[in-house]
Amino acid sequence: MRLFIIAAFAFIAGAAPGVADDGLFDLTWREVARGVFVGGREDPLRYPVVANTTIVIGRKGVLVFDGGGYAAQGEQVLAKIRAETKKPVTHLVISHWHGDHHRGAAPIIDAFPNVEIIAHRFTCAAMADGPERRVEEGEAALDETYEAVGAAVKSGKWFDGSDLSEAEKAYFARMVADYPEYKTQLSRMKVTPPTRAIDESAVIDLGGRKATLLYAGLGNTAGDLALYLPKEKVLATGDIVVAPVPYGFGSYPEDWARVVRQLAGLPAATVIPGHGAIMTDASYLGRLATLLDHVAEQAAAHSAAAPLTIDFSADESAFTQGDPVKARLFDMFFKEPIVSAALNQARGESAKNEPLDGAAADLCTLRPAR
Numbered sequence: 001m002r003l004f005i006i007a008a009f010a011f012i013a014g015a016a017p018g019v020a021d022d023g024l025f026d027l028t029w030r031e032v033a034r035g036v037f038v039g040g041r042e043d044p045l046r047y048p049v050v051a052n053t054t055i056v057i058g059r060k061g062v063l064v065f066d067g068g069g070y071a072a073q074g075e076q077v078l079a080k081i082r083a084e085t086k087k088p089v090t091h092l093v094i095s096h097w098h099g100d101h102h103r104g105a106a107p108i109i110d111a112f113p114n115v116e117i118i119a120h121r122f123t124c125a126a127m128a129d130g131p132e133r134r135v136e137e138g139e140a141a142l143d144e145t146y147e148a149v150g151a152a153v154k155s156g157k158w159f160d161g162s163d164l165s166e167a168e169k170a171y172f173a174r175m176v177a178d179y180p181e182y183k184t185q186l187s188r189m190k191v192t193p194p195t196r197a198i199d200e201s202a203v204i205d206l207g208g209r210k211a212t213l214l215y216a217g218l219g220n221t222a223g224d225l226a227l228y229l230p231k232e233k234v235l236a237t238g239d240i241v242v243a244p245v246p247y248g249f250g251s252y253p254e255d256w257a258r259v260v261r262q263l264a265g266l267p268a269a270t271v272i273p274g275h276g277a278i279m280t281d282a283s284y285l286g287r288l289a290t291l292l293d294h295v296a297e298q299a300a301a302h303s304a305a306a307p308l309t310i311d312f313s314a315d316e317s318a319f320t321q322g323d324p325v326k327a328r329l330f331d332m333f334f335k336e337p338i339v340s341a342a343l344n345q346a347r348g349e350s351a352k353n354e355p356l357d358g359a360a361a362d363l364c365t366l367r368p369a370r
């Protein structure tokens with residue numbers, strides 16, 4: 001999320017050379033179990049990132065897990081639901097507060113105004129105030145960031161002075177080319193607060209199928225919900241699991257590995273990460289848990305006097321496979337943010353990772369369920 005605030009640009013509005021012309025927000029749908037559909041963008045690395053959406057159709061109604069971060073995504077989700085069923089959307093679950101998982105859900109909410117919008121209490125508070133608002137303020141500086149990214153592509157040097165490979169230049173040139181469309185979608189984004197805040201796991205009966213909303217503790221955020229369908233053996237993790245490169249912003253590495261292992265222990269034939277390709281086993285989750293253990297161990301062993309440096313060399317290649325774009329994104333999305341997150345947590349100051357306004361938390365406590 002922070003890159004979004006450190007990086008940005010303005011001019012190269014045309015298509016970059018060698019770029020496929022599939023739409024920035026185009027979803028591809030897969031039916032992973034009867035009546036369970038997953039929509040995701042084929043290229044998980046393209047920026048801005050787009051979260052996976054899961055649709056579960058029951059006899060009584062439809063549950064949507066992460067309705068979309070951009071209205072263009074929410075519209076496709078709504079169209080998919082309408083193409084598959086006449087049942088109403090009864091439940092919209094928000095996996096965590098980051099806007100790419102909920103700020104594009106308005107088309108679904110407008111079409112089904114009685115939908116129950118469910119999130120963890122922390123997510124509810126973060127959406128009402130605190131981090132979510134700061135992200136919106138950050139978006140005002142986006143033109144400048146994109147200009148700087150455009151300049152970096154031209155000069156062949158990244159902000160830290162390192163050389164950009166040809167593959168990275170193409171990646172960032174495409175990011176710049178995608179900006180006008182991204183900006184259009186930013187202007188359409190709308191935060192709709194949850195109508196129901198939960199503190200613990202909950203089971204939702206959709207008629208003929210049950211959906212478990214799992215809260216396993218601190219992880220990628222302090223309020224991550226996962227979706228588990230025990231009969232269908234389908235697990236959607238939200239950003240507790242992101243592939244091929246995990247996101248470390250404002251996270252809790254000390255606890256996160258345990259949460260990942262808890263999810264990995266569920267019988268699941270299908271694992272839907274928050275971003276990235278659908279998985280058929282838990283091997284990636286194992287690698288992620290090991291990476292997080294190594295981060296937390298190094299932070300815990302760190303002496304307060306020296307700046308924290310974390311050695312990622314034991315794990316990094318399992319995520320980047322030596323690909324320069326993945327390596328750059330692993331730096332920006334995971335390494336840089338996880339160092340401060342791990343340090344805060346090792347010092348017992350993890351509240352700094354995602355500070356919340358107390359009043360906003362009260363708001364979520366008091367909000368009546370519809």
Ligand SMILES: [Zn+2]
Binds near residue numbers: 098239275
């Ligand atoms: Zn996300």
